[in-house]
Amino acid sequence: MNFPILSTLIFLPLLSSVFIFLSKDKTSNSIYISLFSSIATFLLSLFLWHSLDVNSAEFQFVEEKSWINNYIKFKLGVDGISILFIVLTTFITPICIISCINSVKTRVKEFLIAILILETFMIGVFCSLDLVIFYLFFEAGLIPMFLIIGVWGGPRRVYSAFKFFLFTLLGSVLMLVAIIVIYWLTGTTDITEIYEIKIPKEYQNILWLAFLSSFAVKMPMWPVHTWLPDAHVEAPTAGSVILAAILLKMAGYGFLRFSIPMFPIASEFFTPLIYSLSIIAIIYTSLVALMQEDMKKLIAYSSVAHMGYVTLGIFTLTKQGIEGSIYQMISHGLISAALFLCVGVVYDRLHSRMISSYGGLVSYLPKYSFLFILFALAALGLPGTSGFLGEFLVLTGAFQKSYLAAMLATFGVILGAAYMLWLTKRVIFGTTNNVEIENLRDVNKSEIIMLATLAFFIVFFGFYPFPLMETFSVSVNSLIDNYQIALISN
Secondary structure (H helix, E strand, O other): OOOOHHHHHHHHHHHHHHHHHHOOOOHHHHHHHHHHHHHHHHHHHHHHHHHOOOOOOOOEEEEEEEEOOOOEEEEEEEOOOHHHHHHHHHHHHHHHHHHHHHHOOOOHHHHHHHHHHHHHHHHHHHHEOEHHHHHHHHHHOHHHHHHHHHHHOOOOHHHHHHHHHHHHHHHHHHHHHHHHHHHHHHOOOEHHHHHHHOOOHHHHHHHHHHHHHHHHHHOOOOOOOOHHHHHHHHOOHHHHHHHHHHHHHHHHHHHHHHHHHHOHHHHHHHHHHHHHHHHHHHHHHHHHHHOOOEHHHHHHHHHHHHHHHHHHHHOOOOHHHHHHHHHHHHHHHHHHHHHHHHHHHHHHHHOOOEHHHOOOHHHOOHHHHHHHHHHHHHHOOOOOOHHHHHHHHHHHHHHHHOHHHHHHHHHHHHHHHHHHHHHHHHHHHOOOOOHHHHHOOOOOHHHHHHHHHHHHHHHHHHHOOHHHHHHHHHHHHHHHHHHHHHHHHO
16 A cells, blocks of 8 residues: 555644644634544544454554654554554544533633644554654653643642653653663664564663653553542543543553563563562552542542553463453553543533532433443443453463462452442442432433443443454464564573
8 A cells, every 4th residue: 555544644633733723713613623533533543454454463554754864764554453552542532522512611722732633642652663753752642631631620730730741751761761772772763673683681671671661650550650640630531531541551552562572581571570560550559449539530540450450461471461451451441431431421510520429320310320330340340341351361361470460460350349339339329418419411412422432332342352352363473472482592
């Protein structure tokens, strides 16, 4: 294919944001333009997915242009792993745009521009086949997210925005230094060339830790997770959805694309460290979630726990573990987006996120209550929802490598069920203590479109995971094979 489909996919939202910026300041026009653009981008990503040869582990649709005097190449490409994250990004963005109809009341035009620019950077992360290009897209996403939290967030939005920005930026500085060292060692920043050249083993540990400093914050892993609950609480609904559904997945993707294939010896050496941090994240943040009175904070801490399963599965370096981690990331992207949207629905009506402000919603908002229960059950990993298969595969992979880690992670599943059922009981089935609840209206047309769409895919992929599994299976096999060959050769 000669058509630059990846470049089009990346820069279409950016072009749309420029068009919105130059257009007359009408909120409705901006919403229609951004919605049309995001849907077009989503359809283009579906075409890309359909056109991908899932039987090949090679990067496909490769685009390559010399940049900065041939020192750096603007190189793009996708495989069975990255394509799913691209589709997830393009799927979630239109939902975020629809959500802002009810939740964003001021500077709507600027908010939509920020969302579209952020979409460009997120797609760019998953398409990049050059370390410098990856880093630029990876860090550039901080700017629109910083503005989304800092301008349209809650009362403590400035504090949360700066905390988010500084945490993630400081973590990434070491990754930038590591990229410079890799260029010094190999003479290139092309990812595919680095795979072939192989990093000298005496440098792998320190470089692996440098990449970890960035990915651990972005994931986020314990103990550098504290920025996430603050960011979620203060961010507008659309910001929370993007943060949970997409931005957290960049780190997991980074482990799969960089840490393991480029530093296989270091990955083997630091596996016990990742196991330990993952287990602590799963158990500790689940216990903290049980103590929360703010719905957004509870879901934020649950996200940290779920990302603990992702890192645990990735570093089992087994087929089941890695496939489970990828599936868990895609599934969590759908489920966390749905839960934050549910919080946003009632927050727009009652202007409170506190669990104590609600209770007995099932009597007054039956449609909303049904969807909320479904998403809560999916979050705790109920069979028949997408949340089950990812955790099951991760635990299966973990049992192959460490009985202790697997057993402790399984305990985290029980804790996850505890805090999600506790939340559901108090919000949906609890006693109504607030008279204002009696006057609340059920979900409107735009809200039902968003929530029902997410519910459909959560249930669909719960019963029929084949489209996702088929897409990344060959790429995962290739990743594991190359990893094992690298260990043997060294």
